[in-house]
Structure formats: structure tokens, C-alpha cells
Amino acid sequence: MKIIYIKLFIRVSIAIGFLSAVADRFGMWPKEKSAWGNWSSFIEYTKLLNPWIPENFINFTGVVATAAEIVLAIFLLIGFKTSLSGKLSGFLILIFGVAMTITTGIKAPLDYSVFSAAAAGFGLSLINEKYLEIDMLFDKKNSD
Template sequence: MNKAFSLARLLLRFSLGLGFVFPVLDRLGVLGAPGSRNVSWGNWHNFIAYTRRMAPYASERLGNVMGGLVTIGEAAFGVMLIAGVWVRIAAYGSFLLTLGFALSMLFFFGYRAPFDYSVFVVSFSSLLLGLICENERSAAAQSLDTNTFKP
């Protein structure tokens, strides 16, 4: 595989991974208090309020559960992508997670919201990373098949 492609894949993994980890740190208050520079939520309460706006059909309890599950998913996918562990699984999982996020933004915030925040770009970049990993895995399996000793 060529070096430029390997570097591009690495940078895609890191940028997607950090794009999941930073929002998790933000909603846990690690990046600063609400209203601080570069802080979107600053605490769990503000994040859950945002989650409820993204899913107005959900009860308060379900909104809390959804916020928790999304946070666990984002943290897990982010760490997996940065560490380079189970990248294909993390890529496909983050594709589904961000696609759901983009569609919620589209339906409940208007057509511009997911495009203004490039959520579809992130979603389909995750899908592309998963497909690249799938393709590499398939190529490696074919290589093993053709290199297998046959008496």
C-alpha cells in the first residue's frame, strides 16, 4: 500500500476519533464550564437538554438513556479509532451513530443543520473508513489463500 494512502487513513482515523472524544469530554465538564471558550455544553445537564431537543419524541427518561448510550458509543468508537483497535467495527458503528445524529438534525433542526456542522461528511467518512478496512481485510485473506502451501 502506498505511503500517502496509509497516512491519509491514519489521519482520518485520528480526526474521527478525536471528533468523538472531545464532545464526550465537553459534556463531562472536562474541557471547561458552560459558556467557556470552545465549550458547547460544559456539563451533563446541558448535554441532555440538547439531546432532548434532538429527540423531542422521547420521554425525559428515554432522553437520558439515549444521551448515556450515545456518550458510551462516542467514547468507545473514539478510543478505538485513535488506538487503531477494531477499526472496522468502530468505523461502521460511528457511521450508524452519526447517520442517526444527522437525520435527527435534519428532521428536528432543519435541512441546513447537518450540513452546517458537516455531520453527513463525518458519517460517510466513517463509512468509507469501514469499507477501506473491509477491502484490506478481503485482500489479506485472498493473499493468504494464494500463498497457502499446496502439496
């Protein structure tokens, strides 16, 4: 299989994972399929994973995480700054996995392949070949 297809698969997989989680916290998944189902439940989970963050910053933390997931998902889907988006996705997912491990134990992040997803983000940042990426337009302008 060509590396460009693997790169596209990684980009789309991480992006869809982010967008699915965002949709869940906004109640867009059926109740029986959702992890949180609403913003309040998501914020409670954010509080659980971040006990060191003061109570009055928890909602802000949830907003920042959600905004980061939305922006990174869009960037990955369109292929904008793909290497940087991959690294940032890897770090965001790794932070999530470490927080899960510290507060709830190692089983959940392993069961949900959190560290594998983080590794995929870091791996994505190392693939230089471009395919179906808006970055290709910028590379052409710079090479002309």
C-alpha cells in the same frame, strides 16, 4: 499520499471529534468554547433532538451515546476492529445528523459537516490496508 496515511487521519479525526464532544458535555472545555459545557445542557440538547423518546429515557439515551462515542474513539485510536468501528461511527454520526435535520433543520448538520463525518466513517470501513492498528497483531496470529 498513501492510503494508510489517509486511513490513519480519518481514524484520528473521528476519534478526536468524539472525545472533544464528550469532554464538552463533562465541562472540560472552557465555557466560551463549549457547545454544552455540562451534562445538563447536553441532556437538554439530547431531548431536543429526540422528541419521540419518553422523558424518562432521555438521560439513558445521553449515557448510551456518550459511552458509544468513548468506546468507538478508543477503538479508532488503537485500530481495534477498525472496519466495524468505522461503520458504527458512520451510523452513530448519521443518526445524529438525521435527528438534527428532522428537529432543527438541514443547516446545522451541513454547517458542522455532520454528514461528511458520517461518510468518513463509512469510507474508513472500506479501507483494508492496515497501519498502526492493533488489528495487525491479530492478523499476524491468524496467519501463523
